[in-house]
Amino acid sequence: EDSGEHIVAGAGELHLEICLKDLEEDYCGVPLRTSDPVVSYRETVTAESDRVCLSKSPNKHNRLFMNAGPLSDELAQAIEDGKITVRDDV
Secondary structure: OOOOOOOOOOOOHHHHHHHHHHHHHHHHOOOOOOOOOOOOOOOOOOOOOOOOEEEEOOOOOOEEEEOOOOOOHHHHHHHHOOOOOOOOOO
């Protein structure tokens, strides 16, 4: 049975918000009912990386050197519980 739902995929939450706003205001002209995003695929780091990666700022004046490592169980749980957000300095 057809549920009438349509799936919109994007490169992140902000990308989805912009796509849905454009769809609603520029193309449909009617309010849309949306649900919370569903993440269907997840990746994780299981061991410390043996490589150092370099990232440069757009103006090329800042360089970031980093390697990847797994989060502690306590930190991962705090993020899932909403006790730590992207705006917190950990």
